[in-house]
Amino acid sequence: MSSPRSAVATAPVSHAHELEIVEVVAETPDAMSIVLDVPEYLESAFRYHPGQFLTVKIPTDRPGGAARSYSLSSSPHFETDLVITVKRTPGGYGSNWLCDNAHPGGTLTVLTPSGHFTPADLDNDVLLVGAGSGITPLMSIAKSVLIGGSGTVYLLYANRDPRSTIFGRELTSMLAEFPTRFAVEHWFESERGRPTADGLTRALELFSAYDAFVCGPAPFMSLAREALRRVGIPAGHIAVEKYRSLEGDPFADVVVAPPSADEHTATVTVTRAGQTVELAWPRTTKLLDLLLSQGFDAPYSCREGECSSCACTVTSGEVKMLKNDTLVDADLRAGLTLACQAVPISSEVSVDFDQ
Ligand SMILES: Cc1cc2nc3c(=O)[nH]c(=O)nc-3n(C[C@H](O)[C@H](O)[C@H](O)COP(=O)(O)OP(=O)(O)OC[C@H]3O[C@@H](n4cnc5c(N)ncnc54)[C@H](O)[C@@H]3O)c2cc1C
Ligand code: FES
Incomplete structure (x- = not known):
């Protein structure tokens, strides 16, 4: 272990890479898939789990930049390229920019894959409940379970x-290829009206022993969660992916001011991938900013307290989060914190990204 180092402004460790677009596929009149090539030297950085997402830098003149997250619709179990699928949001900036500008031969700057909306075991039976562009991570999960595992997949798709x-x-x-392990119930509003909690409960009642994954517009997700609760699926077996636009710019440089001579910094001991460092931690600096500014390869995606990519366990000492829109009570009881939002309370803190 090294002796504590002071924080200074340096070039951050970057998880951002430029990937070439090899194909653009029109999926519907307002949605397209963008296929990205991963060069061999980046293969390990872009290894991902089904259900994870990429964060894409969207060119803009707006101060503060623009970035949007898009789930991978490809499966890591048999597709070598990465595929994101983008649906135009009326009046939206990022989705329309991508649909209007992405072209083969062009490039996108993206962060490495991230996210926790992913099955623990591909041999488990999974219930996928999605609407509209919410199908994207569900498609990756469905293909991965069918091809990389032995579970059964039931998809309700509105x-x-x-x-x-x-x-x-x-x-x-896929239905033709996996007739005994895959089933889809399409819910078309044009035929059945908008989904309701009662209707979804009836459609899902046979699947109480499945692990559920829900993704779609917010009103659909709250109906689906209510239906899954009524069906009797325990909360711990229901995973939810909320779509929203990032407000900040996770691609921006990290600047950490060096502590003043009379500042009483805390000391933080950080472990990740077997590597441990000890750093002087200025009281108002967020842990992730400190780590990146010191060249420590910590995981992150949104840098806004919304995605939990930067979650780590506080093994001793105390921190406070400036914002938390993602960790739930059970996570907090288990000692998790968000590195991108954590500042020190106690003078000595230890955190572990491996637990
Ligand atoms: C983990 C994750 C995965 C995701 N996966 C996908 C995916 O696979 N596919 C997909 O299509 N999307 C996905 N999303 C959503 C995506 O990141 C964007 O939120 C979505 O594309 C809309 O972005 P936009 O820039 O087009 O819209 P925005 O510009 O963010 O606008 C969104 C809405 O706000 C309104 N608005 C914008 N600016 C203003 C303003 N100043 N005042 C009032 N209203 C305003 C717009 O009119 C629009 O209705 C995902 C999000 C997350 C977090
Ligand atoms: S990087 Fe998303 S919550 Fe910290």
Whole structure:
């Protein structure tokens, strides 16, 4: 272990990489898949789990930059390229920029894959409940369970009508290929009206022993969660992916002011991937900023307290989070904190990214 080092402004460890677009596929009139090539030297950095997402830098003149997250619709179990699938949001900046500008031969700057919306075991049976562009991570999970595992997959998929259904043709071929392990119930608003909690409960009642994954617009997700509760799936077996736009710029440089001579810094001991460092931690500096400014390769994505990519366990001492929109009570009881939002309370703190 080294002796405590002082924080200074230096070039941060960057998880950002430029990837080439090799193909653009129109999925519906307002959604497209963007296929990204991963060069060999980046293969390990871009290894991912089904259900994870990329964060994409969107060019803008706006001060503060623009970045948006997009779930990977590809499966790490048989596809070598990365695929994100973007649906235009009316009046939205990032989704329309991507749909208007992404082209083969162009590039996107992205952060390495992130996220916890991923099955613990591909041999478990999974219940996927999605609407609209919420299908994207569910598609990655479905393909991965069917090809990389032995679980059964049931998908309930709500859309306005067949024309607006992303991956409609691909789902039909998956049904033909896995007739005993895969089933889909399409819920078209044009035929059945908007989904209701009662209707979803009836549709899902046979699946109380499955691990559930829910993704879609906020009103649909609250109906689906209510239905899953009524069906009797325990909260610990329901994973939810909330779509929202990032407000800040996770691609921006990290600048950490050196502590003044009379500042009483805390000391933090940090472990990740078997490596341990001890650093002087200025009281108002967020832990992730400190780590990146010191060249320590800590995980992150949003840097806004929303995605939990930077979660780590406080093994001794006390920290406070300036914002937390993602960790739930059980996580906090287990000692988790968000490095991107944590500042020290006690003088000595130890955190572990490996636990
Ligand atoms: C983990 C994760 C995974 C995701 N995966 C996907 C995916 O696979 N596919 C996908 O399509 N999306 C996905 N999203 C959502 C995506 O990141 C964007 O939020 C989405 O594309 C909308 O971004 P936008 O820039 O087009 O819209 P924004 O510009 O963010 O606008 C969103 C809405 O706000 C309104 N708005 C914008 N600016 C203002 C303003 N100043 N005042 C009032 N209203 C305003 C717009 O009119 C629009 O209705 C994901 C999000 C997360 C967090
Ligand atoms: S990086 Fe997203 S919560 Fe910290």
